[in-house]
Amino acid sequence: MSNTVPAGYTPLNSESLPQYLHGKLPSDLELGGEPNQWTVSEVGDGNLNLVFIVQGLAKTIVVKQALPYVRAAGESWQLSLTRAFFEYNVLNIEAEVAGHDLVPQVYFYDQDMAIFAMEYLADHIILRKELIAGQTFSGLGEDVGLFLAKTLFNTSDLGMDAAEKKALVSKFAVNHELCKITEDLIFTEPYYDAERNNWNSPELDEDVRKVWNDEEMIQVAMRYKYKFMTEAQALLHGDLHSGSIMVTDTDTKVIDPEFGFMGPMAFDIGNYIGNLLMAYFSRPGWETDEAACRESQEYLLQQVSVTWEVFVSHFTELWNEKQQGEAYPTEIYQNGLGERALKAAQHEFFTTLFEDTLVNAGLEMNRRIIGFAGVADFKQIESPELRGECQRRALKLARELIVNAKNYRDVATVAQLAQSC
Template identity: 40%
Template sequence: MAQYQPLTEETAVQLVIKLQYFREDATLKVKEIGDGNLNLVFHIVDEENGKSIIVKQALPYAKVVGESWPLTLERARFESSFLQKAAEYVPDLVPKVFHFDETLAIIVMEDLSSHTILRKGTIEGIIYPKLAEHIGTFVAQVTFHTSDFYLHPFEKKQLVKEFINPELCKITEDLVFTDPFFDHETNDFPDGIRDTVEQLWQDQELKREAAKLKFQFLTQAEALLHGDLHTGSIFVTKESTKVIDSEFAYFGPAGFDLGQFFANLVLNYISQEAHIEELEKRKQYQAYLVDTIRETWSHFTKQFTELWHSKGNEVYTKVPGTLESFLNKVWTDAVGFAGCEAIRRTIGLAHVADLDSIQDLDKQYAAKKKALAIGAEFIKKRKQIQSVEQFIELFHVK
């Protein structure tokens, strides 16, 4: 059995030829395209017929920090397993997985070069008409089919066991739910917003509510989560949506993925004050972002409700009011998790280009202060924010 070693462009080509994805005499062009913190990513294409694939390999450390931050290679298995599980229910919304090698921590998968990373597209103000429907569908289908409402208890618990992901969950527990709320060395923010950050650290109510959300993340194995569903983990075209980068997958509270997705749209909304100068054009795009949040929740609840009534196996799915109670919990949790994501993406270790790419520092600082204030509101008022319209009112300027 081959021992683990990081791929090079040359060895990546040798691998795919050995796996017979290309002819031995094919003229292959290879490029290392990874820009993330955790992986190597190679794009390989046959120049004669255009056939192409992606080879992704997990690194044993976080590139953003270096070898002083070791990481488990098992995360490649979590990513591959999640994509294959999701493909059982939403095959058009995830890339196809062709091969997985556990020893080398390698996934060979469908090439999505025809798509754009959603974060890049939203920063540029591009509208994706199918995005809300696709993400609402993705979350509803995966959530329901991996929940106790559908699965036999034995099958559910076996699946939970397969997705116990302590090392990457610890990253989320620290970087999303803990470090940003304290004066921790992993935090990263400009001095221009330090006063606002220090006020946040002194907000004891905020900390208490963030603690509750962290405890839910630690203890509530409601459904299989992507675990990192931000706009950098979604490839898009006008007609297609593909969810990628699922190495943080685990069983957790059903509102978590929605909360992360909503938060990143809100951050983009805030950033458009600097990205789109023309007022009417900016308002139109911000209205699109608001509609995307509204419609994502609508598609999620509609599909989850249909699945509940048509495929629910748990006896309590037949009791009136149980569905509504669960959906209310998902919504409340999503709002709170959105607040944690908004704060951590502003002052934590991993930022978003939506805010950091703002060149005018006064505008950048204003946007970051607004993001922190809105994030705190989401966390502290999540139980009072009982509808998507109330959620939108907290940040949308009509």
């Protein structure tokens, strides 16, 4: 993948997009009416891309175009257009292994314009907004746990043909620019006085300085940065948080996998759980009624538990029934040593994965509170003092998860720790 801008590339806008789409949409995708009858709205509120909703007389779609720079930072932060290629391909692979029940459908991709069109989720709302509003969703934990199990197992050496797995590693190895952003923003910059850091100052100044001088925690962060850079376990979403999930009362869809690459499974799981925990600590900033606040927090801790339990249960089921995958081969376990040995191997696997998940959750919390890209859960709390109080509790938990993850063997003990903070 080249970092250069193709000769035919130009950023589109609400006026130019309809005519472009008229010549690009697949013949079986009819929006209805002529391009001049379509309604186009630019709705991108993320850090990187242009996002349009295109409404025809019969059908509505979403169109996403990469810019040759980071949108949130401006043209001074140049970035390759190839991220559109990775997002398109990750969405297709996720749909193949997890199904369109959990991933939106993609209609076409144009490499020269760094653009693709996908299903419009008309009734869905970004999960983060709903959690801030105190909404609950009964099937959320089950859906996310299932998504994680299916995508991580089926793109790993546990469940994938070895040659195909290595080809997948090669395909996504060139997504190095977005990996570098992750390496910097999550694993490096929160741990020193980096220019892009953006914390709640002066309320957290003392807390941030403590982080920068915490050798024990920083050493763990550096160890996990190395794991992130070197462990190609499975195809990751790469940026799985409550802003990358859209929900209704009955449905969950995972979106925005442009940071996708082959990496350690615990990174995706930990990122999502870390965001649930930040939502937990932010609740006093959004809910003044103590009983309602506790109820909302209990729901969020329940989601952590259900997500992990469903992930482990379905991942184990896939493992028990697998027909391919060179890791823990069936010849040795299903047909040789037997069920007892397989369960012992799985127990060891999930014990390590849970520890790594907790560390990654803590790193995500530190990053969102100290680093460049914060979360609305905290940032939109009006009172800086109250915001700082909520964030300080989250930082306390983050440190414990990073430094002492091995002391917590199940979600119940993590929930107790969160409550104690």
